[in-house]
């Protein structure tokens with residue numbers, strides 16, 4: 093396998109050759125948006141033969157999850173090689189072979205808190221894109237105040253009986269499994285009675301209802317649980333201590349959203365758009381704002397890299413992920429406002445829900461809400477990073 | 483891409499610098515100098531030289547420590563935290579980088595004198611209200627076996643006391659950089675009274691004679707030598723500003739925890755918490771740009787302009803925000819001369835202009851990125 097190559101530069105050359113030979117031409121369009129991506133799962137319909145081939149070949153090399161341990165099918169790459177991997181992928185405009193909440197969120201949480209059995213059971217199907225996960229955190233009464241989740245899981249001896257409702261569950265209608273925060277102790281203080289539970293969406297009593305977004309697409313759902321029986325082995329970590337896992341997972345979610353917002357896995361950069369149109373901005377005010385946005389975007393991209401370097405050196409990002417989330421999302425929104433301004437009246441036509449500038453512009457407004465609002469992020473920075481009182 | 487974490491050596495250098503400066507050059511030192519209208523402290527500079535800082539960019543064979551640009555920026559960052567007045571940027575970063583671009587014993591000797599703290603330099607390029615080296619008009623005409631310089635330079639940082647001047651002049655087919663003794667006949671130096679209490683001078687050149695060997699680099703081609711020197715200076719200044727901003731921020735967060743109103747610490751008010759959190763976020767982004775600029779300069783001095791302009795633009799914006807927020811969140815005391823924050827605000831304004839303001843660097847970035 094590629095990853096057996098000992099020396100980093102030798103790895104780069106080998107990888108470059110391998111990508112040249114194995115990445116299908118259709119997968120080299122640099123597309124990074126949600127709709128171009130392969131999300132996997134039981135019901136996944138490949139958009140092309142190339143998408144399927146690309147996924148299979150990358151799975152074969154452990155490169156759908158380049159940094160995960162090899163025993164679960166990952167690439168086991170350390171930080172220096174991870175950088176090489178993304179540099180070489182970017183050099184040919186290769187799409188990621190697979191994106192998913194399993195890769196971004198559940199996987200890191202299982203690697204830290206899961207039992208060996210849970211890791212062996214759940215990680216390989218994520219790596220291979222066989223099982224698609226969704227996130228059951230938010231409820232109608234528990235948004236920013238997430239710890240007040242009310243969906244309850246009652247201990248029935250050999251299983252839990254789950255009742256309640258989740259909301260804003262992205263892709264719940266397409267997912268095979270859900271990781272959910274449920275209340276397992278009604279009496280304890282709100283942070284101390286929550287467990288982190290894995291639920292098969294095909295279980296009797298689970299149902300979903302899509303909600304339409306202002307951007308047209310309907311990516312999120314209401315998710316209902318009516319007397320759903322869940323095996324006790326599906327609790328991750330310790331019962332009633334799910335809040336720690338929930339928070340840990342959120343730091344990964346925030347890093348993921350901010351990376352996407354930075355244009356590394358999604359979105360468009362102003363410089364790229366101008367280069368592709370072979371034009372320059374002539375309107376002075378627009379140009380000045382675009383420049384500021386570009387400057388902040390470059391500094392933000394470097395910050396993401398710096399934090400990853402720090403994490404690789406053993407300094408976990410932790411609560412500072414709130415800063416990445418806040419800055420990345422505000423930037424992405426600024427960028428989309430500017431892109432709309434640059435495109436002018438040409439961007440006023442509703443040209444579909446997918447890969448369309450107006451739809452993406454509208455979608456970007458959710459960035460400062462999903463995964464914790466900007467106000468909540470600033471609160472985390474103030475209290476946990478800066479140590480301010482209250 | 484280079485690794486963007488501080489190395490162990492850099493951490494140690496920063497720690498040693500901090501201890502040294504807290505001892506010898508806290509903000510009260512600047513205040514004393516301001517009160518005495520003094521803009522240069524030769525003793526302090528001598529001690530900084532003994533620490534190896536004067537020769538941070540001087541090659542070892544010329545007696546320097548040759549620690550590289552990242553290290554110079556670590557020192558500048560620490561200098562910025564307590565607003566230390568010193569010729570570090572003009573002499574040890576800008577002049578040393580310029581002299582390194584040329585070969586020959588003359589340059590090596592000059593570098594050796596810089597490293598030992600024996601001579602100081604000032605960079606005389608600006609003539610108008612904005613940084614614009616290309617627009618420089620001071621004339622140097624050929625005359626016998628030398629040149630004659632006529633014109634005026636403004637805002638020459640450290641210009642009133644520097645031993646030597648790097649002077650940018652217009653020549654027959656371009657621009658030429660001269661390295662002159664500041665005491666040459668025909669040179670008149672007038673110290674400016676600057677808002678940040680540091681040294682700057684207006685310098686007149688009336689028929690100043692220069693020899694062939696006063697030309698640094700090649701005739702009609704100043705930029706080969708000057709551009710890297712300016713770039714290094716911009717990066718170090720950005721690092722100084724990021725230190726300034728970090729210190730202003732530290733004072734502010736400290737005050738938020740300590741000052742009580744309505745029976746509670748003012749830091750418990752969400753309006754102030756969010757302002758502090760936004761400011762910290764901005765500081766983090768700027769810190770990345772600063773680290774990156776140092777790494778890029780050390781890797782490839784000639785192709786580091788994007789990284790350097792990014793660092794200077796970000797540092798300018800962040801320092802401005804940090805001092806404005808600092809004054810606001812301190813309330814009335816923030817407006818008093820007796821309190822230090824005003825010094826930070828003044829220095830932030832001066833360093834915003836020196837070596838190119840936000841717009842100047844944004845324009846560099848625009849050219850490089852095609853915007």
Ligand SMILES: Cc1cc2nc3c(=O)[nH]c(=O)nc-3n(C[C@H](O)[C@H](O)[C@H](O)COP(=O)(O)OP(=O)(O)OC[C@H]3O[C@@H](n4cnc5c(N)ncnc54)[C@H](O)[C@@H]3O)c2cc1C
Pocket residue numbers: 226227228229230231234235236237259260261262263312458461462463464465466467468471
């Ligand atoms: C596109 C999208 C996808 C999503 N996907 C998922 C998903 O897959 N799974 C999932 O579980 N959830 C998902 N969410 C939900 C998201 O996490 C919540 O919307 C978010 O946490 C905010 O909760 P809320 O909507 O109830 O708003 P509220 O908490 O009611 O907030 C309303 C306003 O009040 C402010 N506010 C609240 N508390 C404070 C405070 N203490 N201080 C200051 N201001 C405050 C907020 O910042 C906000 O501006 C998604 C949301 C969106 C928009």
